[in-house]
Amino acid sequence: SRSIDLAVIPGDGIGQEVVAEGLKVLSAVLPQDVKLETKEYDFGARRYHATGDTLTDADLEQLKRHDAILLGAIGDPSVPSGVLERGFLLKLRFAFDHHVNLRPSKLLPGVATPLAGQPEIDFIVVREGTEGPYTGNGGTIRKGTPHEVATEVSVNTAFGVERVVRDAFERAQARPRKKLTLVHKNNVLTFAGHLWTGIFNKVAEEYPEVTTDYIHVDAATIYLVTDPGRFDVIVTDNLFGDIITDLAAAVSGGIGVAASGNINPSREFPSMFEPVHGSAPDIAGQGKADPTATVLSVALLLRHLGYDTEADRIEQAVSADLAERGALPARSTSEIGDALAVRVAG
Amino acid sequence: SRSIDLAVIPGDGIGQEVVAEGLKVLSAVLPQDVKLETKEYDFGARRYHATGDTLTDADLEQLKRHDAILLGAIGDPSVPSGVLERGFLLKLRFAFDHHVNLRPSKLLPGVATPLAGQPEIDFIVVREGTEGPYTGNGGTIRKGTPHEVATEVSVNTAFGVERVVRDAFERAQARPRKKLTLVHKNNVLTFAGHLWTGIFNKVAEEYPEVTTDYIHVDAATIYLVTDPGRFDVIVTDNLFGDIITDLAAAVSGGIGVAASGNINPSREFPSMFEPVHGSAPDIAGQGKADPTATVLSVALLLRHLGYDTEADRIEQAVSADLAERGALPARSTSEIGDALAVRVAG
Numbered sequence: 001s002r003s004i005d006l007a008v009i010p011g012d013g014i015g016q017e018v019v020a021e022g023l024k025v026l027s028a029v030l031p032q033d034v035k036l037e038t039k040e041y042d043f044g045a046r047r048y049h050a051t052g053d054t055l056t057d058a059d060l061e062q063l064k065r066h067d068a069i070l071l072g073a074i075g076d077p078s079v080p081s082g083v084l085e086r087g088f089l090l091k092l093r094f095a096f097d098h099h100v101n102l103r104p105s106k107l108l109p110g111v112a113t114p115l116a117g118q119p120e121i122d123f124i125v126v127r128e129g130t131e132g133p134y135t136g137n138g139g140t141i142r143k144g145t146p147h148e149v150a151t152e153v154s155v156n157t158a159f160g161v162e163r164v165v166r167d168a169f170e171r172a173q174a175r176p177r178k179k180l181t182l183v184h185k186n187n188v189l190t191f192a193g194h195l196w197t198g199i200f201n202k203v204a205e206e207y208p209e210v211t212t213d214y215i216h217v218d219a220a221t222i223y224l225v226t227d228p229g230r231f232d233v234i235v236t237d238n239l240f241g242d243i244i245t246d247l248a249a250a251v252s253g254g255i256g257v258a259a260s261g262n263i264n265p266s267r268e269f270p271s272m273f274e275p276v277h278g279s280a281p282d283i284a285g286q287g288k289a290d291p292t293a294t295v296l297s298v299a300l301l302l303r304h305l306g307y308d309t310e311a312d313r314i315e316q317a318v319s320a321d322l323a324e325r326g327a328l329p330a331r332s333t334s335e336i337g338d339a340l341a342v343r344v345a346g
Numbered sequence: 347s348r349s350i351d352l353a354v355i356p357g358d359g360i361g362q363e364v365v366a367e368g369l370k371v372l373s374a375v376l377p378q379d380v381k382l383e384t385k386e387y388d389f390g391a392r393r394y395h396a397t398g399d400t401l402t403d404a405d406l407e408q409l410k411r412h413d414a415i416l417l418g419a420i421g422d423p424s425v426p427s428g429v430l431e432r433g434f435l436l437k438l439r440f441a442f443d444h445h446v447n448l449r450p451s452k453l454l455p456g457v458a459t460p461l462a463g464q465p466e467i468d469f470i471v472v473r474e475g476t477e478g479p480y481t482g483n484g485g486t487i488r489k490g491t492p493h494e495v496a497t498e499v500s501v502n503t504a505f506g507v508e509r510v511v512r513d514a515f516e517r518a519q520a521r522p523r524k525k526l527t528l529v530h531k532n533n534v535l536t537f538a539g540h541l542w543t544g545i546f547n548k549v550a551e552e553y554p555e556v557t558t559d560y561i562h563v564d565a566a567t568i569y570l571v572t573d574p575g576r577f578d579v580i581v582t583d584n585l586f587g588d589i590i591t592d593l594a595a596a597v598s599g600g601i602g603v604a605a606s607g608n609i610n611p612s613r614e615f616p617s618m619f620e621p622v623h624g625s626a627p628d629i630a631g632q633g634k635a636d637p638t639a640t641v642l643s644v645a646l647l648l649r650h651l652g653y654d655t656e657a658d659r660i661e662q663a664v665s666a667d668l669a670e671r672g673a674l675p676a677r678s679t680s681e682i683g684d685a686l687a688v689r690v691a692g
């Protein structure tokens with residue numbers, strides 16, 4: 001008999017509320033014969049204030065044993081900027097080698113977009129997750145003086161770039177349009193740009209069916225608002241991926257519906273799935289948060305573990321629910337979760 | 347009697363066409379008593395192919411003598427990516443210490459935007475122009491091997507950050523809304539982020555009338571499409587500024603109308619004014635390019651040199667022209683230039 005052993009990290013702010021709905025829908029969609037085990041972890045602002053810890057070696061040992069991780073949101077204004085981001089979120093991505101940061105963008109029927117004319121949007125971004133300017137390399141001298149110098153070093157390796165580029169080609173190959181766009185800034189960041197572009201072009205030779213192109217990151221933001229339909233799969237570096245996926249989420253229905261996976265394709269470590277939105281402390285605890293992004297992250301999680309049918313059912317339920325939203329009065333976090341649970345079970 | 351001694355760099359692609367119209371409007375707007383002298387320079391792809399040079403020390407000596415520089419566009423597919431960007435555009439910005447890269451975004455009446463609901467947009471971005479990941483620091487080891495490592499170093503100094511932050515506060519102070527937003531990614535790029543945020547907060551104390559806030563660059567792209575009206579003045583680093591100003595141009599009428607100034611506020615070296623768009627080789631030589639961005643760059647140039655009345659006249663002419671465009675048949679590059687020249691003279 002099958003089983004899923006899940007680490008659950010509700011985290012801060014609305015994280016608690018949305019994760020509860022994600023688990024509700026997960027339980028509802030799984031067939032009887034699949035045993036679901038969950039273990040909750042208390043990472044985030046409260047743990048940090050209580051103990052000063054964000055994520056210890058012992059924590060990582062425990063997390064490692066699970067099949068996958070579901071995360072709500074981490075971050076709170078009471079903690080200095082960077083402490084939880086570097087100390088928990090990025091530490092986990094690096095420790096578990098989450099080098100494929102997968103972020104789909106699909107504008108579903110009935111969903112509002114800030115763009116005029118309701119364009120067709122259906123692409124995925126494969127963001128590198130363990131290199132680039134996110135490595136924490138760099139430093140500061142003469143801190144706090146008029147002669148302070150602070151550096152940030154973007155580190156890019158052939159090993160790291162090639163594996164994520166290959167992953168993106170595989171995903172492009174599996175999609176009907178088979179189109180892959182490299183987004184970088186190779187006219188200015190020439191060292192990293194040369195590495196990315198060279199590897200991209202080399203791997204492309206192995207995928208003759210995949211159409212490829214290249215766009216500078218600044219121009220990519222223009223296309224995302226003027227012609228988002230041109231994108232099918234995008235592969236890009238860690239920082240550019242961070243920036244364009246927030247924009248991609250905004251144009252395809254908002255961060256209320258944007259899901260993401262921090263994936264270790266080799267399965268050496270568990271992958272982590274989380275909504276793109278943050279902890280939104282201003283609306284926390286009020287039942288106002290939209291759990292849809294978390295529910296869609298559960299679908300990505302199921303697909304990663306091989307439960308494609310169940311992932312499809314969740315995505316269909318979300319589509320149907322969103323299509324009807326305009327006609328319904330506003331619902332609370334748990335009402336949306338209930339409605340989705342009913343749909344996936346039905 | 348007054349005079350303007352201008353270096354003119356038409357450059358590549360549509361650069362030639364749009365600069366001709368910029369000069370046409372400049373001549374038309376200047377009062378009789380102002381003597382306009384122009385000297386044309388042949389930088390760009392042709393010069394590079396003919397001589398292998400992009401910008402020599404002797405060139406810089408010559409350019410230095412002018413009051414200001416008007417540039418069309420530099421870049422051609424026949425030149426490897428990075429050669430003209432690093433060898434000319436960035437070399438000039440660094441050599442002449444153009445640390446204030448000024449990019450206004452205003453959605454004028456009658457101008458199409460990809461955003462629904464025709465929002466009000468009127469802000470300026472003050473992008474740092476001489477530091478950050480644009481310094482060319484970094485390098486490559488084991489090039490072309492499976493063990494290649496490429497680094498890009500973002501260099502940030504208290505000196506460089508403080509002067510651009512001060513410039514932005516001055517500009518915010520002079521605008522009716524008096525609001526300044528710092529855009530960075532201080533939760534991940536903690537070394538540079540700490541420097542930027544610390545200096546921003548320190549300088550803010552000297553400008554009690556200016557309202558300030560901070561937004562991560564990823565979230566800034568969301569606001570630029572969902573609530574662009576929230577911005578008045580933005581100050582940001584070189585790379586973030588590059589990215590968000592292309593998006594800002596896209597939502598406020600497109601790069602056909604986006605102007606920019608590469609400014610040395612100390613006037614130690616001439617400042618350079620250019621449209622944000624590139625050389626667009628696909629439409630070059632066909633009279634299809636919109637010269638409006640160049641004409642608006644001429645207005646920025648005039649304002650920099652103290653010709654505020656003339657700058658206002660150009661901006662009013664452009665507003666009036668754009669407001670009528672929807673009702674007119676499509677016009678060529680020079681027809682638009684002619685129309686603007688008539689308006690500013692009248």
Ligand SMILES: CC(C)[C@H](C(=O)O)[C@@H](O)C(=O)O
Nearest residue numbers: 085089090242276533534564
């Ligand atoms: C919170 C932050 C560390 C994170 C990132 O920059 O990757 C977030 O913006 C994201 O996109 O997941």
Ligand SMILES: CC(C)[C@H](C(=O)O)[C@@H](O)C(=O)O
Nearest residue numbers: 187188218431435436588622
């Ligand atoms: C062409 C390139 C070097 C330049 C930049 O990145 O600054 C351009 O994109 C711009 O914004 O002026």
